[in-house]
Amino acid sequence: MLTEVEKTKIQHEIDQSEYPRAACVEALRILQAHHGWVSDEDIRELAPLLGMTPDELDAVATFYPFIFRRPVGRHVILICDSVSCWVMGYESLLSRLNERLGISMGETTPDGRFTLLPVSCIGACDRAPAMMIDRDLHMDLDPEKLERLLEQYT
Amino acid sequence: MERPLTRDIRPDGEPLGIGEYERAGGYGALRKTLREMTPSRVRDEVKASNLRGRGGAGFPTGAKWDFVPMGDDAPRPKYIIANSDEMEPGAFKDRLLMEGNPHQLIEGLIIGGYAIQADRAYVFLRWEYNRCAERIGRAIEEAYRQGYLGKNILGSGYSLEMRLHVSAGRYICGEETALLNALEGKRGIPRSKPPFPQLSGLWGKPAIVNNTETLSNLPHIIANGAAWFRGLSRCADGGTKIYGVSGRVMQPGSWELPLGTPIREILEEHAGGMKEGFSLRAIIPGGASTEFLLPEHLDVNMDYDSCQKAGSRLGTGTIIVLDDRTCPVGMVHNLIRFFARESCGWCTPCREGLAWLEKILRSLEEGDGQSGDMEILAANTLLLGPGHTFCALAPGAMEPLQSALGCFREDFERHVREKKCPWR
Numbered sequence: 001m002l003t004e005v006e007k008t009k010i011q012h013e014i015d016q017s018e019y020p021r022a023a024c025v026e027a028l029r030i031l032q033a034h035h036g037w038v039s040d041e042d043i044r045e046l047a048p049l050l051g052m053t054p055d056e057l058d059a060v061a062t063f064y065p066f067i068f069r070r071p072v073g074r075h076v077i078l079i080c081d082s083v084s085c086w087v088m089g090y091e092s093l094l095s096r097l098n099e100r101l102g103i104s105m106g107e108t109t110p111d112g113r114f115t116l117l118p119v120s121c122i123g124a125c126d127r128a129p130a131m132m133i134d135r136d137l138h139m140d141l142d143p144e145k146l147e148r149l150l151e152q153y154t
Numbered sequence: 155m156e157r158p159l160t161r162d163i164r165p166d167g168e169p170l171g172i173g174e175y176e177r178a179g180g181y182g183a184l185r186k187t188l189r190e191m192t193p194s195r196v197r198d199e200v201k202a203s204n205l206r207g208r209g210g211a212g213f214p215t216g217a218k219w220d221f222v223p224m225g226d227d228a229p230r231p232k233y234i235i236a237n238s239d240e241m242e243p244g245a246f247k248d249r250l251l252m253e254g255n256p257h258q259l260i261e262g263l264i265i266g267g268y269a270i271q272a273d274r275a276y277v278f279l280r281w282e283y284n285r286c287a288e289r290i291g292r293a294i295e296e297a298y299r300q301g302y303l304g305k306n307i308l309g310s311g312y313s314l315e316m317r318l319h320v321s322a323g324r325y326i327c328g329e330e331t332a333l334l335n336a337l338e339g340k341r342g343i344p345r346s347k348p349p350f351p352q353l354s355g356l357w358g359k360p361a362i363v364n365n366t367e368t369l370s371n372l373p374h375i376i377a378n379g380a381a382w383f384r385g386l387s388r389c390a391d392g393g394t395k396i397y398g399v400s401g402r403v404m405q406p407g408s409w410e411l412p413l414g415t416p417i418r419e420i421l422e423e424h425a426g427g428m429k430e431g432f433s434l435r436a437i438i439p440g441g442a443s444t445e446f447l448l449p450e451h452l453d454v455n456m457d458y459d460s461c462q463k464a465g466s467r468l469g470t471g472t473i474i475v476l477d478d479r480t481c482p483v484g485m486v487h488n489l490i491r492f493f494a495r496e497s498c499g500w501c502t503p504c505r506e507g508l509a510w511l512e513k514i515l516r517s518l519e520e521g522d523g524q525s526g527d528m529e530i531l532a533a534n535t536l537l538l539g540p541g542h543t544f545c546a547l548a549p550g551a552m553e554p555l556q557s558a559l560g561c562f563r564e565d566f567e568r569h570v571r572e573k574k575c576p577w578r
Contacts, residue, residue, distance in 0.1 A: 014457065016317070018274075018357065019338070019339065019357065021338070022337065022338060022339040023339070024319075024339040025319075025321065025322050025336075025339070026163070026320070028322075029320075029322070050433075051526055052339075060339065060340065060341055062254075063324065063341045063342060063498075064321070064322035064323050064324060065322070065324065066281050066282075066322040066323045067322050078282075081491075081492075082243035082244070082442070082488070082492055083243045083244055083438075083442055083485065083488050083489055083492070084244050084400035084401060084442035084474055086484075086485070086488040087400075087401050087402065087474070087475075087476070087477075087480050087485065088400075088401070088402070106301070107402065110353055118495075119244065119282060119323075120241055120323075120325055120492060120495070120496060121241055121242065121245065121442075121492075122280075122282050122439035123240055123241075123245065123246040123248075123249040123283065124246060125243075125244050125245070125246045125398065125400035125406070125472070126246060126398060126399070126400050126406035126407045126408060127406070128400060128406075132282065134501070135284050151406040
């Protein structure tokens, strides 16, 4: 069920948009901010507010990598796997993450702390390798720095 | 040397507030535009400046605007959109401009809007650039408060509404027609052209999409004139360029330099040459979708025509360095994996072809290469080339692959012969 707060925020976005469906990405993000992901029920409830069918809205939701249609951990690690980071040591970062967290790309740790996902070039090529954890950008990484970094996200 | 785009960016990277921007001359070009210039004068000035698009394709900005219907019977509303969805692997130039001087982009967008008499403007920004989102959002609010946006801007009679759209990933959204679909709240897949966006772009109305760096140049062109702008470069096209270098060089980074600065100068004087223990094997001059160039090309000038003559493209102007201790096949695999993942899936050659090529390149890296693999790779560079796909994504992906097959033939063959990646 959408809360009143969510409905108000979503309505505000719709009012600011030229057409209701133009607000769909922002509306999905509002739901995601509250639950961490977007459920089937969310899609069914949200679609009519935007003048869309649930299928139309889901087509958009599943198009975007950063609208999560499945539950994710408390923290989402987005490791840049594009070319400059690859040259500068992406693979050793990834294997350290795999080892340390015991998960592969796309998985969540059993304690629900971290989800590991790839991200395309995040424009930090001059300070590669880089990754984001939640909304924070981390650069000039190596496996040792990574260990210390993970401790900040409990 | 003049550096108009980055001159006012503070060393600590904190953004210029509107007061600081104004004290540095900011919004002066907008005042001049509204007070002294007709929209066609602005378009003529930009045409005369020889400004070409900085997003990768290099289309002349003034000529792009010329297709927009003008006059009282033109369809309304008209739109101008900043393509701030920077996601070309190896590119990190627009982020610098948006984080350091967001008002420069906003002012450019308003001037561009005036030139085509746009009613509405959008900044289309990728989600991952959240620091840019905060800064641009604040800059738009400040510009409204100072009367640079909204109704009857500075009493000129011209009105423009501006909004920030934060996207949610996908490289293809940087393709202008996919971007327009995404703004309309649809899946971000490209459209067929014609109709061109200038006639039927956003919600069926005329729309112009310009890159962040392109738009950021406009205030300077208007303030100082087309002749001054042409004089900034070392080639026929006007202006400076934000160049970048990443990979194993001493000082990876970005620098605003005259358009047409030689590759060697960028790599050696600015990036400080290669890191100790590494030597230069090749470069990709302008982001992931440009052809490899070799050490023999270091004296090529980084401008549109010179890069093309050398068999590559200026693209985004951000150089990626391949060193002698990195596997070229692995690097190409990384590039093709990116394009395969980012393919929107709309047309078959791109959706199926890139996935197939990715698999072949992966098998080469894993020691499972077959003797016919090179031929399959080569044949597909044509099958996925221009004319066979819905948009430029797959043809762009083929640029590094087909050049790598020429530049690193022996490396590919070694992978097959030795049944392993020699670098692992």
